[in-house]
Amino acid sequence: MKSNKFLILLILVTIISCKKELSDFQINGLWLIKKVTMENEEMITPALNWMLFNPDSTHAFGNGWSQNSVGSWTFQKSSKILTIKNDIGFSDYKNSMKIELSKKNMTCKLKVDEMEITLFLERIDKLPTSEVNKLYGLWKIDSTFINSRDVTDSLNPEKKAMLFLRWDNNFEIRNYPEGEKFGIFKTQSFRQQLEMINYSLLSPKFQFYDFIVEDEKLQLKSKDAKTVLKLSRIDQFLK
Incomplete structure (x- = not known):
């Protein structure tokens, strides 16, 4: 009888301690x-x-x-x-x-x-993903419009130009006829804006784009609305 009472008491103490632990x-x-x-x-x-x-x-x-x-x-x-x-x-x-x-x-x-x-x-139960996080990675530049005119054939004749937005906030633009470009980028907390500083020139060039990410597609529209880039996500570098 005493052993049964001791067992019941032990169970009660265990339940109470578990509830306390969960509460804490x-x-x-x-x-x-x-x-x-x-x-x-x-x-x-x-x-x-x-x-x-x-x-x-x-x-x-x-x-x-x-x-x-x-x-x-x-x-x-x-x-x-x-x-x-x-x-x-x-x-x-x-x-x-x-x-x-x-x-x-x-x-x-x-x-x-x-x-x-x-x-x-x-x-x-997991870290939230922002639109900014979706920018990271490798993008193929499908088309380029300047002043509403398609200039893809002249700027990207082989359709192999790529934009690489790296995790360390450096960017690379590869396979353009005029040569590789590189620099750093940042984004805004309160709006979907991408800011790029190109260091591959004699003097740094600042570029500002509004961006939209939908599925595996990215659109960059310059703040002056003169340039629009349309890109698609890829998983390997183009040669």
Whole structure:
């Protein structure tokens, strides 16, 4: 009889400890910031901002495929206060926020310059992919239009010109009759704009394009609307 009571007690203790562990680590995982408000007014924020909370009390924040901060976190269960310490940028930077937590959603409230900021987050299971992330890789230049006139045959007669947008934000343009071009590129957080700086010339040349990615196709339209490039994704270099 005593052994049965001991077994029941052991099971109860195990269940309680499991529930406590699950509750303590409910914040763990990957979260997407869906909305930000300041004093109940919705703010413009870069899409695809995420927060990752690890079981070892470390965190990482980022946007799309890019990570921009790391640090540590603590959670006071009784007061529901989440404290985040950022190890990059500002020395000993800390921020505490009151949170409301469910299985799939989390709301964080904090004070910044005496104003209340609220973050609305949703649990996700993989890093979000932005339109910017889709730019990386190798593209074949199918056609080129300048002032609405197709100039592909003169600029790209063998139809082998390629644009390589590398992960390190360098670009290469190959197989053009006038020679290879190279430089660096960057994108904007709030709009689909590609900025390219060509270093293969005597003086750097800046080019700005609006871009659209659909399936395996890419369109680049210069900001002055004079040049339009249409490209398709390929998986090997053309010779």
